[in-house]
Amino acid sequence: MKRRVLIMVLVFLVALAMMPMAGFAATKVVTTQETQYEKYDGDWRMTEKATYTYNSKARLTKSVYNYRIYGDNNAYTSDKTEFTRTYNSKGRLKTEIRKADGIYYKSVFYYTSSGKFKEIKYYKKEASASKYSANGHTKYTYSSTKNTITEYNVKGKVENKTVQLLDSKKRVKTEKYYLGSNLEDTSKYTYYSSGDIKKIVRTGNGMTITENYNKKGQVTTAVVEESGFNRFTTYTYDSYGRLKKEVSEVSDDYDSTTYTTTYKYSKYYKTHKHPLTVLVYDYGDGEATRKTVYKYKSI
DSSP: OOHHHHHHHHHHHHHHHHSOOEEEETTEEEEEEEEEEEEEOTTOOEEEEEEEEEOTTSOEEEEEEEEEEEOGGGOEEEEEEEEEEEEOTTSOEEEEEEEETTEEEEEEEEEOTTSOEEEEEEEEEETTOSSOEEEEEEEEEEOSSEEEEEEEOTTSOEEEEEEEEEOTTSOEEEEEEEETTEEEEEEEEEEOTTSOEEEEEEEETTEEEEEEEOTTSOEEEEEEEETTEEEEEEEEEOTTSOEEEEEEEEEESSOEEEEEEEEEEOSOSSSSOOOEEEEEEEOSSSOEEEEEEEEEEEO
16 A cells, blocks of 8 residues: 555545534534535536545544546546444544445554554455455554654565654654655654744655644645746635635746635534535636535534
8 A cells, every 4th residue: 555545544534633523503512514525617517526424423434435527428437435434442543444446445553552553554355355465554653752654565565654853842843755765755844932833844856845834723825846837825714713715826837827715614603613615716717617515414
């Protein structure tokens, strides 16, 4: 299993943690969970639909993604990916199974006594097979000066490794990613006196990515620079801290284009924790090219 798959899993976990979870109506607390979203292209044809299922403790147990790729005369081909999850008695993720293209990919998570990741074991099987076969694993090690994440293939050979060097306050100071034994990219972190991240600068493969954060932990600007290509993105928030607009100016040696993403929120709840309902994208000319609609339920 490649690093990008692991990153997708971890990013997915982070994204879920950032989803709007609660709102207040009068004095009654109302908890909401995203149950579905739909994406549309510039012709308002649905290109992606996702549905989510939760258990009684509001933990995600299943997610299903349906994709459509359109051809001539609005004809389309379909594809589907499913995730199912189980949790241990402490509420930590225990297993995740991804089904795609008739193949099942299973991840089993192990933790230290303090709740940190210790190891993730990967398995794989064809839909027609009765048993899984080993498909590599990832190990996590920790010390007072560094953390190491090492991913092994099915033969036990190191595929990639991430080394996080820590400062005196146990914060990540420098992160290095190795593909095999080759250093691929390096990330450097700086912090506010409060301990919140102030800036992250990533360099590697001829590219530099710089992200700046405010003292509320919100990214304010992101810059991607490489030979012949640049992207400068600004993020603005409303008075409640919700992302309101994202504007990206993309340029190369010949042209530049501005992309705008607008976030809209439900007005149903009386406080700032309105769930996200619609995203609208445009190319700076006022004509929307994509739309994503979210739906929620109270639990």
